[in-house]
């Protein structure tokens with residue numbers, strides 16, 4: 001059922017400008033559309049303007065991929081889609097004419113008939129061969145263009161910074177296939193127009209002068225009515241919201257079938273409850289229309305338009321009948337049969353033109369979205385100065401000063417950092433401690449240029465951090481955090497990629513693996529450094545329900561494929577990520593290293609080893625450690641920053657902060673107490689030495 005109301009249109013002060021909107025209820029959905037006038041040339045021209053440069057760029061892209069392919073794609077497509085159908089119709093009408101002529105005369109002209117049939121057969125063989133070749137070439141072209149678009153999208157995804165991702169300035173909604181489908185639609189549009197010209201020419205050769213325009217007009221009525229009556233939701237800007245509470249509940253309950261919830265559902269013993277609730281939601285939903293909104297919108301026209309459109313398709317038939325009765329001289333069965341075929345072809349092509357123009361306009365927007373990714377403005381500012389600045393001692397770490405720095409994450413109103421002022425000297429070892437949510441990781445994200453400060457100033461080597469080139473700043477910093485992931489590449493590459501210039505240097509990779517504590521783990525894996533963890537989804541799958549539990553040769557084969565997929569524990573992953581960082585630290589470009597709690601999954605021995613190894617490579621680098629278990633590090637720290645609620649509460653050396661008897665001292669004593677209590681208990685439980693002895 002459709003119900004609706006209209007809002008807006010007249011712009012008053014404080015209101016937003018734009019077309020008025022209409023809100024309607026389609027079954028379980030609320031649909032809001034813009035009300036666009038049927039004919040608004042200015043608006044339509046404005047929309048069409050970006051079409052041309054995008055189409056031109058796309059054709060240029062295809063040309064650059066292969067000029068020959070472009071040429072043959074266009075020629076064979078036009079031949080197969082526009083010319084061949086009309087020519088085939090012309091050849092059939094020749095066969096029919098020869099047969100009818102023979103039947104009329106009582107002595108068929110066998111030579112003429114066989115010549116016409118032979119010609120048509122040769123034509124069909126040639127056209128089918130060209131069509132086969134066209135399909136092959138198009139699929140190659142499709143692969144190349146899709147890979148080209150995949151490259152554009154990948155670059156944009158890789159380059160988008162964190163602020164961009166959070167502000168949704170990302171390439172999430174673009175498709176790699178959009179380039180090919182846009183190109184194909186442009187080609188289809190051109191071919192459909194050429195097809196109509198060929199079909200009109202053909203029908204005009206069969207009709208006497210003056211009749212051809214009438215026939216064409218009658219053929220046009222049905223596609224025109226179809227276009228007028230068509231109600232397409234996708235043709236206008238719209239919003240859809242499922243708002244029926246029973247439908248939403250039914251959907252939510254259906255979600256519980258996902259493996260993610262399995263453990264909670266089984267341990268909670270709630271299977272029967274969920275099934276009961278699902279049945280109740282279905283009953284309450286009743287007969288509400290849950291078909292897609294686009295389908296419901298399309299169907300909301302009522303039957304009159306359908307009947308009228310169907311009637312219009314019989315107009316040419318009326319024309320044949322009228323001509324046979326009133327103008328039988330120029331008409332015979334062959335002409336009627338050929339015109340009938342021509343009319344079906346015209347119908348189809350007219351409708352295809354409307355569709356292909358509409359689809360091409362939509363597709364061009366999708367292709368444009370991919371090209372626009374090149375112009376996505378990255379949120380983190382980049383300056384012109386090189387880093388390190390010219391003439392600066394190369395062997396020195398990065399000095400950083402922060403003055404009244406505050407920061408809020410994009411979309412958040414609260415301050416993650418509030419008025420932070422600090423000074424880090426070149427080559428110092430800094431330890432940042434503080435409670436959960438106190439801003440430690442945020443500080444690291446600002447130091448590593450993942451975000452710019454919202455207010456205040458950060459200076460590096462005496463210059464505003466934003467005046468240096470972003471690429472140089474990134475090259476000069478290295479980070480190791482809990483969030484570091486392994487890539488779906490070999491372990492060799494996972495480690496080697498830390499320093500891309502030496503990605504194949506096995507000597508350096510071995511050393512980095514050792515420093516990260518991953519050497520033992522790599523040697524345990526069957527393929528050693530060549531092992532690929534986290535195989536990309538889709539590289540191995542079963543079709544038609546083949547399972548590893550199947551006691552069949554195919555089931556066994558599937559089991560074997562999956563057995564080759566190695567996996568490692570969380571702590572081992574962290575060791576591999578740490579090895580990548582050690583590889584990165586082999587680059588003398590790195591001047592600042594930020595290590596943010598990489599040890600959450602590491603055992604105490606591995607953690608101590610990691611910190612010691614990091615300290616050993618700190619020559620020429622400033623090092624910042626964020627950790628909750630800071631006992632190992634504090635004695636080495638040049639400066640300890642203790643944070644609370646986004647601000648630096650205390651700063652100094654371990655001795656200075658202990659003397660302060662504040663937050664740091666409290667945290668340190670909590671950690672030390674657990675240790676000393678344990679030592680005391682151990683001492684008490686050990687047998688006392690005998691006095692006699």
Ligand SMILES: Nc1ncnc2c1ncn2[C@@H]1O[C@H](COP(=O)(O)OP(=O)(O)OP(=O)(O)O)[C@@H](O)[C@H]1O
Nearest residue numbers: 409410412416434435436437438439440441442443
């Ligand atoms: N991406 C984000 N978007 C919005 N707010 C965030 C985001 N990340 C962190 N915050 C908020 O910023 C504040 C500081 O978080 P941060 O991660 O820097 O704390 P932390 O001291 O590193 O905490 P932990 O010890 O738990 O790792 C917190 O209030 C947190 O909720």
